Amino acid sequence: MASYEGSVQRLIDEFGRLPGIGPKSAQRIAFHLLKLPKEDAHRLADVIVEVKAKVVWCKRCFNIAESDLCSYCADERREAHLVCVVEEPKDIVAIERTAEYRGKYHVLQGAISPIEGIGPEQLRVRELITRISGEGITEVIIATNPNIEGEATAMYLANLLKPAGLVVSRIASGLPVGGDLEYADEVTLGRAMSGRREL
Amino acid sequence: MIGGGRAQTQQHVATLSLTDFRCIHNLDLVLGTGITVVIGNNGQGKTSLLEAIGWPARATSLRSVNDAAVVRAGCDQAVIRSEIVDADRRQSFEAEVRAVGRNRMQVNRQPVQRIRDLHGLLRITVFAPDDLQLIKGSPSGRRVYLDEILGGLAPRYAAALHDYDRILKQRNALLKQISRDRSAASTLPMFDEQLVSAGSEIIRGRLRLLDRLSDPMINFYRAMGEGGEILATYRAEWDDDAMLGSGDAENIEDRLRTAIERRRQHEIDRQVGLVGPHRDDIVLRLNQMDARTQASQGEQRSFALALRLAGHAVMTDILGSAPVLLLDDVFSELDTRRAAALVCQLPVGQTIISTATRLPEDVEVEQLLEMESGAVVVR
Ligand SMILES: [Zn+2]
Numbered sequence: 016m017a018s019y020e021g022s023v024q025r026l027i028d029e030f031g032r033l034p035g036i037g038p039k040s041a042q043r044i045a046f047h048l049l050k051l052p053k054e055d056a057h058r059l060a061d062v063i064v065e066v067k068a069k070v071v072w073c074k075r076c077f078n079i080a081e082s083d084l085c086s087y088c089a090d091e092r093r094e095a096h097l098v099c100v101v102e103e104p105k106d107i108v109a110i111e112r113t114a115e116y117r118g119k120y121h122v123l124q125g126a127i128s129p130i131e132g133i134g135p136e137q138l139r140v141r142e143l144i145t146r147i148s149g150e151g152i153t154e155v156i157i158a159t160n161p162n163i164e165g166e167a168t169a170m171y172l173a174n175l176l177k178p179a180g181l182v183v184s185r186i187a188s189g190l191p192v193g194g195d196l197e198y199a200d201e202v203t204l205g206r207a208m209s210g211r212r213e214l
Numbered sequence: 215m216i217g218g219g220r221a222q223t224q225q226h227v228a229t230l231s232l233t234d235f236r237c238i239h240n241l242d243l244v245l246g247t248g249i250t251v252v253i254g255n256n257g258q259g260k261t262s263l264l265e266a267i268g269w270p271a272r273a274t275s276l277r278s279v280n281d282a283a284v285v286r287a288g289c290d291q292a293v294i295r296s297e298i299v300d301a302d303r304r305q306s307f308e309a310e311v312r313a314v315g316r317n318r319m320q321v322n323r324q325p326v327q328r329i330r331d332l333h334g335l336l337r338i339t340v341f342a343p344d345d346l347q348l349i350k351g352s353p354s355g356r357r358v359y360l361d362e363i364l365g366g367l368a369p370r371y372a373a374a375l376h377d378y379d380r381i382l383k384q385r386n387a388l389l390k391q392i393s394r395d396r397s398a399a400s401t402l403p404m405f406d407e408q409l410v411s412a413g414s415e416i417i418r419g420r421l422r423l424l425d426r427l428s429d430p431m432i433n434f435y436r437a438m439g440e441g442g443e444i445l446a447t448y449r450a451e452w453d454d455d456a457m458l459g460s461g462d463a464e465n466i467e468d469r470l471r472t473a474i475e476r477r478r479q480h481e482i483d484r485q486v487g488l489v490g491p492h493r494d495d496i497v498l499r500l501n502q503m504d505a506r507t508q509a510s511q512g513e514q515r516s517f518a519l520a521l522r523l524a525g526h527a528v529m530t531d532i533l534g535s536a537p538v539l540l541l542d543d544v545f546s547e548l549d550t551r552r553a554a555a556l557v558c559q560l561p562v563g564q565t566i567i568s569t570a571t572r573l574p575e576d577v578e579v580e581q582l583l584e585m586e587s588g589a590v591v592v593r
Contacts, residue, residue, distance in 0.1 A: 039314060127401050129387035134401055163380045167404035174403075 023049070075146065077122040077139045079104045087120050094118045099156040100143065100172065102126050102165065110158060115208040118156070121146065126164040127171060135171060143172075147181065154182040156211055184211040223301040224536035225336060226564035227267050233293040234286035235311075236262040237588035245564070246580040252568045254585035260568035263585065264540045267566055269294050270307040270336040271366075271538075273319060273329045285313040298336050300535060305335060330376070333369045337537035339526040341544045345518040349505055353495035357420075360496065363525045364419045367532055374415040381408050382487055390485045399482075406474050413490040414466040417450070417458070423528070424448055424496065425460035431524035438516040438555045442509075445499045446521075452477075452489040457497070516552060519544075523559055536563035546571050 018024045023045060030041035048056055072078070073085035080086075087093060087107070097118030101107055107120050123138040146152060157172055159165035169185050176183050186208055224247070232241040237259050245267075252260045265276050265284070275281050285292045292311045297304055308320040319326040326332060347355050364371035385405040391398040424446060435444050448458045452473045462469075473489045474481075481488050498505040498517065505517055530536040539561070545553050546569065553574045567573065584591045 037315060127404070129384050129391055129398075129401070129405075132391075134391075134398060163377060163384060163405075163408060166408055167384070167401060170404040170407060171401055 072124075073122075076120050077124055077142065078107055078120060092117075096151055096153045097156070098143075098146070098152050098154070099158050101158050102160055102168070106158060106160075109204060110208065113204050113208055116156075118154075119150075119152075123159070123168065126159055126168040128164045138168070140172070140175070144175070147176070147179070152181070154184070156184050156186065156208075158186045158208075186211045223534065224563040225298060225300045225538055227270075227296050227336065227538060228299045228304070229295075229297045230263075230267060231293075231295040232266050234289040235266050235292040235294060236284050236286060238262055238266075239286065239588060241588075241590065243583070243590070245566070247564050248580035249560075249565045249567065249578055250581040250583065251573060251577070251579050252566065252583045252585055254568075254570065256570055258585045259588040260570075260585050261542055262588070263583075264340075264542050264566055264568055266294050267296070267538070268336070268338045268340065268540050269309060270296060270298060270332060271338040273309070273332055276340060276342075281311050281317060282313050284311055289313065307335065330369055330372055333372060337366045337529060337533070337535075339522060339529070339537050339539050341519070341522050341539070341541045343543050343547055345522060345544075346511075346514055346547075348518045348521055349498060349509070349514040353493075356496040356498075357491070357494065359521060359525070360420045360423055361416070363529060364416075364423055366529055366537070367423075371416070371419050374412045374419075377408070378412040378416055378491070381405060381412055382490070382492060385409060385487050386485070389481055389487065392482050393485050406471075409487070409490055410467055410470045410474070413470055416491045417466050417470075417494070418463040420491065420494075421448055421458055421460045421463045426528050426532075427521070427524045430527045431520045434520035434523040434527075434559060435516055437559050438519060439551055440513055440516045442501045442513070444505070444517060444520070445502075447497045447499070449495045449497050450491075451493040451495070512549065512552065515548060516555075519552075519556060519559075523561075526561060530561065530563075536561060539563060539565040541565065541567040543568050543570060545569055545573055550574070 019027065026045045026048065027038075027041045030036055030044050031038055033041075036044070048059075069081050070079050071081070071083075073080035073088055074083050075088045076085060078085040078087065080088075082089075094117055098121050099110065099116060099118055100121045100123060101110070102123055102125060104122055107122070110116055121139070121143050123140065123143075125133050125138050127133060127135065127138070147155070155172070155176055157169040159168045173183050173185070186204075226247050227245055230241070230243045230245060232238050235241075237257070241263075252263055254260050261277070262284075268276055275284055278284065290313055294307070294309045294311070296307050298307060299305075305322055306320075308323075310318045312318075319332070321332065321335060348359055361371075361375055365375060385402075388398060388402060388405060392402065428446065431446060432444060450456050450458050453469055470489065477488055500509045500513060500517070503509075505514065509517065526537060526539065544556070545567075548556065554576070557574045557577050567577070573579075
């Protein structure tokens with residue numbers, strides 16, 4: 016493909032590096048931006064800069080946060096003995112929408128996937144173990160995605176945590192198999208949370 | 215007709231509308247509920263028409279590995295629209311197949327995210343010119359034969375097959391890592407257990423299905439005018455090539471677990487999964503001899519037709535609704551006697567036959583479409 020003048024091509028290349036955006040879409044978004052009023056383009060640029068400056072990983076649970084602790088870790092009304100383990104911050108949002116859960120969270124930042132070279136070492140598993148002993152956690156709910164990688168991760172964690180005498184449960188099936196928590200509707204996910212099974 | 219007599223209803227594709235699909239620029243058709251014959255020389259769009267009719271069943275090309283190959287040269291996308299009738303239900307289907315980028319599908323004007331959400335919308339039985347490979351070809355073709363029927367019968371088999379594929383890929387990647395770094399083995403049991411779970415579901419399904427296929431298959435083979443005794447048996451490579459029957463379906467999980475334990479080191483050495491239904495085969499015999507090598511070409515064709523007809527009959531029987539039959543240029547490969555016998559065995563239901571040559575005389579044609587350069591010629 017022939018390339019464009021300097022910064023336009025650099026912009027296209029940057030968009031092309033984003034997940035799910037092919038060369039054609041990258042080009043379309045770049046040309047859309049060129050046509051935007053200056054203020055609109057600046058607002059987008061500013062929020063990208065701001066997000067990178069302000070947003071960090073919560074030191075405790077690895078959710079996104081704007082200070083050391085995320086809002087869930089900082090909220091003392093939440094039950095501290097109960098932790099729900101998810102793959103990504105977006106899964107917390109999905110579970111919160113159900114209004115069924117009042118404990119803490121732990122974000123693994125992924126799932127076991129040998130194809131992508133991701134094993135337990137690449138996930139926030141060690142940090143979870145440290146939290147369990149340090150925070151008096153007695154019950155762990157595993158809410159990884161109901162797909163191959165999420166199931167493998169759930170089984171791995173269960174094998175690790177059960178011998179330590181913790182109550183370990185997996186959110187109940189009824190979720191669309193092979194799916195993402197993100198796409199489960201609130202009612203289904205709510206039922207899955209309340210009907211979790213012990214591992 | 216043998217075996218499939220219990221059909222209460224039949225599915226049929228009532229209308230079809232195509233834009234830039236292979237060599238077809240624009241086409242609108244109303245299809246009959248009986249036998250439609252699509253006649254024309256090679257390369258005029260007959261097979262493309264069958265492919266488009268069957269699209270809602272597989273949501274992918276019946277012929278190409280790459281869906282984009284169906285987009286007419288120089289166009290951005292191909293569009294398939296059809297209406298599918300099942301008993302008193304009429305549903306609309308629409309697919310946009312893109313030359314670049316993601317395809318889009320709708321059922322009843324609602325977007326379809328995942329292929330499994332199409333389950334049951336349309337079921338098809340396809341007879342293709344290379345069906346002889348069912349008998350002569352590699353085991354994978356025979357596995358696909360069973361798996362396509364299973365997937366059409368119940369979403370849970372379609373899900374198990376889909377999962378199994380992913381489990382194999384993950385597990386193979388892990389076996390490669392383990393051969394370099396032993397500590398990676400800590401997550402192997404998690405993939406073993408998922409392989410056992412999805413794998414046993416598939417094997418149980420295949421064993422029970424093969425059991426049900428057996429009688430209709432034998433009857434259809436006889437009805438094709440053949441004399442010998444045919445037999446189809448499931449062979450599990452992972453279980454020391456044991457021949458399994460439906461009676462073995464109960465304890466497949468345990469057998470798979472034992473096999474995985476036993477071949478653990480071998481799998482790590484070879485860096486590939488050796489245990490599971492992905493290496494199994496259906497052994498086909500004629501008069502107790504291997505049909506791949508000992509049957510004549512004509513007998514092999516009859517055997518392949520008997521497998522297809524039996525699959526169709528079993529689907530019809532279990533679901534109470536006959537799938538749509540697509541016969542792609544099948545008669546040109548058959549001698550007069552076998553062609554006539556096949557016509558007699560064709561089950562009731564919507565049947566689309568493509569052909570470059572004359573058909574046997576007793577085909578009860580409801581609709582005749584002549585295709586030339588991607589268009590239906592009106593004479
Ligand atoms: Zn936190």
